[in-house]
Amino acid sequence: MPAPTSSTAGAAPATRPGEGLRDRHGRTATDLRVSLTDRCNLRCTYCMPEAGLPWLPKPTLLTDEEVSRLVAIAVRDLGVREVRFTGGEPLLRPGLTDIVAAAAGLQPRPELSLTTNAIGLERLAGPLAAAGLDRVNVSLDTLRADTFKELAKRDRLEATLRGIAGAAEAGLAPVKINTVLMRGVNDAEAPDLLRFALEHGYQLRFIEQMPLDAAGVWRREEMVTAAEILDALRGEFDLVPDPAHRGSAPAETWLVDGGPAKVGVIGSVTRPFCGDCDRTRLTADGQVRNCLFARGETDLRGLLRSGGTDAEVAGLWREAMWGKLPGHGIDDPAFLQPARPMSAIGG
Template identity: 30%
Template sequence: MTQLVNQYTPQKEGGLSDSPASDSTEFVDNFQRKFYYLRLSITDVCNFKCTYCLPDGYHPTGRKNSSFLDQSEIKRVVNAFADCGTTKVRLTGGEPSLRKDFTDIIASVAETKGINKVATTTNGYRMAKQVDDWKEAGLTHINVSVDSLDPKLFHQITGENKFHDVMNGIERAFEIGYQQVKVNVVLLKQLNGHSLPEFLHWIKTRPIQLRFIELMQTGEMDTLFQQQHQSGVSIRNHLIANGWLLKIKEANDGPAQVFVHPDYLGEIGLIMPYEKGFCETCNRLRVSATGKLHLCLFGDQGVELRDLLEQDQQEGALIERIQGALKTKSVSHFLQDGNTGMTPHLASIGG
């Protein structure tokens, strides 16, 4: 891709620094990748039935010891990551707002020394009523899933007639002072694959970072993947041809290639996991809602951490176990080679 010059400086919430904490103890793998970003699932329950994730709705697994991490366990795992240089925590699901203590969890993470970004990814159906509380608790960044701007197609993709509720939630976030909301769109070739003009019109006067995410093949989605996968390359080519510029990443940013344009208040992000070199800048680790460390969204069964989250005095052993696991982290997810890993669906470990 043509090297582009960044002419824009990233917006920051509340004047917080985005530089990783300076500490002699860091989470680093054998490929010298440093991990400043924790994606922490707090539930795998979801009330939507998205075509690409849980088309038949959520079904409990019935696995033994499947209760979700409680607030004290969440606090301990976040403290350990923060002490090893992590500066950003994203609370995921399932749908994280389904937890009755979601706001308390936000507050607990936000007050952790060293954490300067507290984000969530939500389907947005509760935002209009609850986002005020989330912001007051310390939530700095919000990602909302909106796979179509057509209410009927939104209903078809998500299984829920909640389009206007989600839109109202996004508008409420702006009303209470969020400088930017990120909106996730999973590219589905036969459904929203040609919706770029509508989305561009929507973000021209709104501070939304619209992120097109390529459909990823999971264990339960082989047929859907073959039918609906669409590369983001054509979108990127269109953006470059029309004057969009690539934005420089910060250390704890996610994997999106973000483009900006002087005539647009909004931004466009592209997440293309099948592109060569996608994993070279990996900076994030995942912990599931039941306390397993996942080195990759498409990795193995995970590393058990929960036995070390029972008492405050176990942080040293917890850090040691995570560091040991990082020595086994692969250089790539190998999606491009047809590997789908052990992840049954994206809700199982927080996407």
């Protein structure tokens, strides 16, 4: 993996502590995504090859204490209000519960969530809830065991379903389900997945496949679009646009059969929401990414380990976000897929 480079494109103007993570296009990041590992126990085809990837060397990974310090700086000094822990698969991080507890102890307390494949969540949901985790987002692309194995290269559907149920029982609500439809693989399952979510009280969101696969074989014409997803759902459900204000939420939502149940669609490619983006990302090896599709990164780990103060770290973080581009540029002929795949960035 190539060495990270800075993508600040010019330092931010002088700011006072607490002014937040602004960019030159008028957006302010208040939602932090923290990747805790690039490793995963599944091999979903849109994310990671079956043989896996060269993992980040352990000495480059942030320690639990470094993660907690950076989260604290983000919340206390930079105005972050929501923190989501991601991976790879964050349940593989041994210190996850302690990291969650440290974040839950911050003032002001941020909203805390976890994006996971739910394998092992049946056992960990209770301890994570006790530590202060508020809710989970679970990746579930199919309800069929054979399709799960085809997509994830592992026969773990039942473990995932047990983990989802365990999260609900532990009070990690609302449980949100994230689904990526693959043409010719699971694209016929959209109505079944929505019925499953409605039956159990989960919130389902379909996500357009994005050009973040490790193999770099994504093709827009092969992607199942938001419009196609909605057409498939409307064949069996009555969908009405949700009158609630969307704000910076990535999902457009629809009331299902009159509500109150809803379904969401995240059209990252065909219906981009870059103008309202409020996210900043921290990789497992301590790099700030100001966009999921950023071509460059800003190194906070080096500053931490060289004795940088919290104020210096906050200042560098502000600079990183100030250079954020207005959009991801997927439709630009010059678009280049990031060097890191999704598993090494964190969703």
